[in-house]
Amino acid sequence: MNNLSTPHRAGAAAALLLTLAGCATTQPATVTQTAPAAPAPAAPADLGPGRSINLADVDRSVEPCDDFFQFSGGNWLRNNPVPGYASSWGPRNLLNDRTQAKLRQLLDDAAADRSAAPGSNRQKVGDFYASGMDSVGLEQAGLKYLKPELARIAAIRDLAGVRAEIARQQTLGTGAFFRAGVTPDRKNSSQYVVSMSQGGLSMPDRDYYLKSDARSLAVRTAYVQYLTNTFKLLGESETVAAAKAKAVLRLETRLAQASKDRVSLRDPYASYNKMTLAEANQRFPNMGLPALLKTNGLGTAAEVIVGQPEFFQELSNVLKQTPVAELKTYLDWQLVSSLTSALPKAFGDEAFRFAQVQSGARQQPTRWKRMLSATDNTLGEAFGQLYVDEAFPPAAKQKALDMLANIRESMAEHIQTNTWMSAPTKQEALKKLAALQVKIGYPDKWKNYSALNISRESYLQNMLAARQWSYRQNVSKFGGPIDRTEWGMTPPTINAYYSPPMNEIVFPAGYLQPPFFDPEADDAVNYGAIGGVMGHEITHGFDDSGRKYDSQGNLRDWWTPADAAEFTKRVGIVGTQYSAFSPLDSVYVNGKLTMGENLADFAGLTIVYAALQKQLDKTYGKGQRPLIDGFTPEQRFFLSWAQLRRTNIRPEALRQQILTDPHSPGQYRTIGPLMNMPEFYQAFGCQPGQKMVRAEDERAKIW
Template sequence: MKQLYFVRCATMSATMLGLLAGTAQAQTKIKTKSSGAGKAKTTVAVPTSGTGLSLANLDKSVSPCDNFYQYTSGSWLKNNPIPAAETSWGSFNTLADNNRTILRRILNQAAANRTAKPGSNAQKVGDFYGAAMDTVAIEAAGLKYLQPHLAKIEAVTDLAGMQQLLNDPKSHVGNSWYGFGVLQDLKQNDVYMAFFNQAGLGLPDRDYYVKDDARSKGIRTAYQAYLTNTFKLLGDAPATAEKNAATVLRIETRLAQASRTRVAMRDIPAMYNKRTLAQLAQDYPNINFPLILKINGLTAAKDLVVAQPEFAKEVNTMLVAEPLADQKTYLRWHLVTSATPALPKAYVDEAFRFSQVLSGAKQQQPRWKRAQAATDGALGEAFGQLYVDEAFSPEAKARAKVMVENLRAAYAERIQATDWMSATTKAAALKKLNAFTVKIGYPDKWKDYSKLNVSRESYLNNLFAAQEFAGQENLNKYGKPVDRTEWTMTPPTVNAYYNALVNEIVFPAGILQPPFYDPKADDAVNYGGIGAVIGHEMTHGFDDQGRRFDAQGNMKDWWTKEDADKFNTKAAVVSKQFDAFTPLDSVHVNGALTMGENLADLGGLTIAYQAFLKTPQAKAGKSIDGFTPQQRFFLGYAQIWRTNMRPEAMRMRVQTDPHSPGQFRANGPLQNLPEFHQAFGCKDGDKMVRSAEARAKIW
């Protein structure tokens, strides 16, 4: 988490942050008394009839001890096929769709308001969304607003010109060659560091370029067709377009071969390669790090972190070995792909045809959804304020805060009860737990968009202006105090995250909605839903990556060697379990890639259940709709992972996503929990019961 569902990175520094940032109970009346972290208690009036769970979603032809995921959601999965414009459909999607209904109304009102004060958030939101929806203007403009950027690429005549262009914040050459940005120093997180990272690929992952199986070859063939057709749209003759497509694929393949795998990228200490500017100038003269820092206004920087030195070495070689004309072809491609959403329909349709090969989607998302997502990315906190006014009350925020503190208290109990941690490591773990900063719903301080200029003239210009704004906002952090009020997700986002660098857990208002959190539901359903999400984010502070950071958020080893070895042994059990899961024939989950998320799911479920047992509902033991409180807890947990997914999207997810497919996020942790087995009367030998010696237990 890392994030709970998807990893979303808007800037270069967020690429690293995405590796470190992991990503509510219902009650009629609440009384809260708090005397410090972990001390909150609640008094809850428990509903007497079932809400939050629909019995119609169950598939009672399946035993809960055979396949609990199918038992919980089998009928829902059958009755909710994937919409043509989607690659998957589940709890996250339905909640996001509900949120979009609210957002669409807000954005339509903003776009219709042509009298908003110039420079106001209302004007910027309305004009950004309005320009994105104005397909007539986009078609009429053609490549008018892209041509100045294409001309910049064409004007490059030598290495010096290429170096200048690559670091020009107004060049918009997309994800080409490498990434650069500013991030908190991993070992001294009260200051910022400059950061260089591998990038430059058009396909989802480096493995798409290097694997020789039939599917990978087929995707590369389709990618080359996409390249060729796009170059034709730009005006290249057919033979030239084919040659240019082959050039781009060759350069990207070379970059891919020098890139680290996603599993290797999980080794955070191995990416902390700090070098002095003098060393960088000597080792990578063709990249020209002094120029990078100068153009980006970081002249005070005396050093820089190179996350993958071997990748930097290859880029340094390629910048002189690759013909300049080929490099310019490569940049043309990345410029166009960064601009595609704002280009005429032919470009968008070409991109979608290729995305179908990767994801299996049958139709494009309607334009309003694409425009809405773009507006959220550019100005999410500007209209997010209106969203929370409508969808997230102060009372809901207060109730969620109470639940977080209940889980923090339960986590402390679990840490203290572990039989494998020494007293020294336990004390450090408790210190970190109690130091968690909790952010719920929306920021206390909203983002200032005053320096972002937006108009109705050109969606492409707005898109590029938003990219420049975000990039400059990131660079401006260097040399300033760390802003610990900042959010990396907007309020409507259906997600959550843990940020190791500031030791915080964050829950946007977008996810604090049914089925994750339902104010009308009983505690069992809410603790199984959002409670497990909260526990998941907390556990990221102690997973295989988060455990490397201390209570202050600095990368520091606070474990004894013996305890670290024991943790790694226990984590390896989880990795082995997930390696064996096969969502499709011959396709296995990668236990190493999904390690952090699987550990967080197991820990989050365990902690949420411990916290739930302290509620009046759990203590009363009264059944609702024929299910005990304990059974309703596990039903509430499993229902949040229900997902139908296209085979193409499933293959891509298994290859690139650090999150396991939904059915394994439901069943995987439960197979290890005696509490679940007891709740449903599962016995040794049942598929949902792992043998005692094969079970995973950490917290």
């Protein structure tokens, strides 16, 4: 996934998806170069003002070869502080605001249309949004619509009852104990399999439960307060609420101790442990897996893929050793904390107070923004159909497809001319690239929501109904052919992803608009912006994790041992480089956690730069190329890349990003790749000794 400020790579499986600060270390220089150091025989023509590069944002007091992050956007960073309701702020947020305004109008219109045909997408979208916006109704309802679920938990008397409720909460998507669902088999991508992976934690990362540094202790203290206050809202006394909070923390801490860290989770082989259902039931006897799967419509499954066997062994112990009363308390918590937006305001306020400690946000986003996001997450393709009719012309889709074809051709050439890869591995790599599926804008086949009932009576009931519908949709795939038309993102999403099991890249319509993609902008800008994202996603198929999947999406080693060893050596240089970046005092980027995204940035930018050169040759020939706003096409390419990664972020959010996010902070996504690219040095006339220039023996070179 390409996220300019945070997320992780997403696949298409609903149940188990595979989906920034100013530089504090460099000092401004007094001389700024904005054209190549070596003069051309004749001055190139300047075509005048361009689009999508904002000259006012450029900080000309900074030398581009010393700190390109500050040079390209220093003025913007100073003039765009993080709003109170956000934890970080960048161009993607601005685009999101613009997109949200359009989406809000669509939702307001649908909510106001009381004549929409019953059962139509418009009726469901309008009623879902309207029920979520009815804050008065939520207050009046109180816990009315939650009580049946709470009563189910209260009636539990033994471990068998706990198991039955775990099965129930799997269908409700609460996150209790673990995650399970139907996904493509990573070693046989032509069939679906039941997969299980670790989960059950309410804090963002296992380390918050285990570490004793000041940051972790502060988050843990806030979490206990959140737990306590929520149990009080459910009617418990201060004493009982505090005791229940401790019980939840104690149970989740055991799960955290058994959980793998995020770096370990990046190894797809380690997370692939196929076993028969009988074997899994023997190894994790207290989970009651056969009954759970049968209850949830997967009774015919004879095998399961277990992501982390050690976690499930400990979970089995937890279920046996923990008093039933405490397991019930945990299930109450998982249910309620997953539904705070559908409960009276006090519940959401408590959730936000805890979120503030993690992100540093000053105020909660307005209700309509939260409900817009919820509608997109719940009815994304019904909502998305309304959006693409208004916002995504066919011409834009065709231009994006043309760019992708050019970039894919460039990648093929880089594979063919690679100097360290053997012919057999090159052949497999080219085969994988040729099989890559491209999805642009919106699905060719839309989801069918006819079996989902939505009304205006209760937002909470709508949420539960939608979660159960989504679970049934996922389970219904089992035993059938792989659905390669499915999307893992909705059309309005401002992001993209690569899915290794599907060997596909997906670009929703929301991403394909200015400033990321502007059909009226010059090629250099588009290739540096959305082209950089396209290259990023394509090369995810060849990063340290993606390279382990073959052309059909199977987890299979298709590299010769010598090529794999050489690749590992080369990417190790990238890991060392990024691990040396320190955005805050004593806080360093985790080069291992961010490896895949760093490689995709670097490799993607390299192949896209070459694709741009081919496009410029078609446009201008091999001769001199005109300036726009005083910049060469090559300079505008790098400026476009950098200006879309300028991001301000609160220290709290930055610390959490370093711990949990596989993407590096924006400043290092900007400068990290460029510091390895002679093409950047040439474009801006960089010389040895300048801070953006690495010595030749210290540079990384992959493709």
